[in-house]
Amino acid sequence: MKVIHSVTGPIEVNKLGKTLIHEHLRTRAEEVAVQFPHLYNHDEEYQLALEQVLGVKKQGVQTIFDPSVMGLDRDVRFMQRVSRASGVNIIAATGIFTFHYLPTRFMFNDIDFMVEQFVRDIEVGVQNSEIKAGFLKCATDVPGLTPQVEKVLRAVARAHLRTGVPIMTHSVPSKENGLTQIEIFEEEGVQLNKVLIGHCGDTDQLGYLERLLDKGVYIGMDRYGLTSTLSTERRNATINALIQKGYTNRMFLSQDYCCTTDRYKPESLKKEVYPDWSMTFLLDKVVPMLIADGVSEEQIHTMLYENVKTWLN
Numbered sequence: 001m002k003v004i005h006s007v008t009g010p011i012e013v014n015k016l017g018k019t020l021i022h023e024h025l026r027t028r029a030e031e032v033a034v035q036f037p038h039l040y041n042h043d044e045e046y047q048l049a050l051e052q053v054l055g056v057k058k059q060g061v062q063t064i065f066d067p068s069v070m071g072l073d074r075d076v077r078f079m080q081r082v083s084r085a086s087g088v089n090i091i092a093a094t095g096i097f098t099f100h101y102l103p104t105r106f107m108f109n110d111i112d113f114m115v116e117q118f119v120r121d122i123e124v125g126v127q128n129s130e131i132k133a134g135f136l137k138c139a140t141d142v143p144g145l146t147p148q149v150e151k152v153l154r155a156v157a158r159a160h161l162r163t164g165v166p167i168m169t170h171s172v173p174s175k176e177n178g179l180t181q182i183e184i185f186e187e188e189g190v191q192l193n194k195v196l197i198g199h200c201g202d203t204d205q206l207g208y209l210e211r212l213l214d215k216g217v218y219i220g221m222d223r224y225g226l227t228s229t230l231s232t233e234r235r236n237a238t239i240n241a242l243i244q245k246g247y248t249n250r251m252f253l254s255q256d257y258c259c260t261t262d263r264y265k266p267e268s269l270k271k272e273v274y275p276d277w278s279m280t281f282l283l284d285k286v287v288p289m290l291i292a293d294g295v296s297e298e299q300i301h302t303m304l305y306e307n308v309k310t311w312l313n
Contacts (some may be wrong), residue, residue, distance in 0.1 A: 004165075004312055005122075005132035006063075006089045007080040016089065017062030019308045022168070022198060022222040022254040023279055025049040025066055025082055025090070027261045030073035039262075046081065048267070049259040052279040053086040059283040063089040063308075067137040067168050067198075071097030076131040094121035095137035095156050097170065102148040111155050118159035136160055139170035140177040145184075153181060157188035166311055168196045168220070173203035178212050178219075192216040196252065196311060202229045204238040206245075213247050218311055222254035224286050225277030232276070232286060240293055248299045252307055255282050 003010045026045050033040055053064065068074045076092050083090040095118060096102065106114055121133040138156040140149055160167050167190065171178040178197040185195055193216050200209055201221035212219055221239055224232065242251060257279045264270035270277070276285070287300055 004134045006091050007083050007131050013309050013312045018060045018304050019063040020254045021065050021252040022256050023064050024068050024258040027258045028073035033073050045260045049082050052259045053088050055280045057088050065091045067093045069093050069095040069097050069137045076126045091134040093135050093137040094118045094133035096152045097139050099141040099143050114155035115158045119162055122163045135165050136167045141172055145180050153184045157185050157190045166194045169198050171197050171199050176208055182215050201235050204234050213250050218250050220252050223256045225255050225281045248302050251303050253303050
């Protein structure tokens with residue numbers, strides 16, 4: 001895969017530059033946003049997203065992967081507007097984000113029907129546009145592998161096999177369900193070096209993380225700033241331990257930041273709950289902490305620049 005599609009067009013993989021692998025320009029409950037649009041301020045959402053993206057651009061970030069899909073109110077035209085205004089590449093995803101059930105249109109159709117929609121997003125365009133998705137996204141959360149969640153995972157795997165674009169997941173390390181995701185992908189014939197198991201930074205259980213890594217997947221240490229799950233210091237110690245074990249080339253650093261989200265309203269509540277959480281926190285504060293702890297500039301470079309190339313290639 002020498003080229004990946006961004007929301008403004010194709011980009012050579014070798015030119016992605018410094019990359020944040022898991023950030024959200026906006027997340028909303030799409031059924032609420034459609035039915036009660038007065039609850040949302042589109043202009044404010046745009047300005048807050050642009051402010052954050054321009055902030056990381058000043059830190060040298062050239063590319064952001066936004067894994068917002070159905071279930072998180074993906075809007076590729078919104079992403080495109082932010083990308084054009086900021087000059088930062090935004091890579092959109094296709095897939096479905098659900099912890100339990102699917103809408104009836106997917107529930108009462110087979111897996112291949114879902115696959116066709118994902119493939120269309122990748123090869124034709126998303127939401128009746130010419131904007132193509134560059135990767136696939138699925139989720140397994142506390143409820144585990146429900147029948148409908150399994151259906152999404154298998155559809156994502158099959159769409160990957162048809163298109164070659166990589167897979168990113170949402171997982172809950174305390175439930176060790178990254179291993180369940182891997183089992184499904186293996187059954188479907190996916191090469192695991194095309195899989196990124198997300199949110200692995202939410203645990204410091206090295207045994208679990210090594211079991212994932214030894215399968216050949218990448219892991220997302222991608223929730224910096226969300227300290228209710230694990231402190232920044234413990235996240236850093238876990239990364240450092242994995243680096244010492246030789247896994248530098250299998251980890252991504254990011255924040256899972258949501259420039260706006262209806263999980264925290266008013267917007268000020270987000271800052272009260274997670275005062276450090278922002279798109280710039282990783283590069284402003286975390287990277288200097290990692291370097292002070294003995295992580296080298298070269299190892300940071302690998303996690304922010306190089307791993308995305310090998311994941312895509």
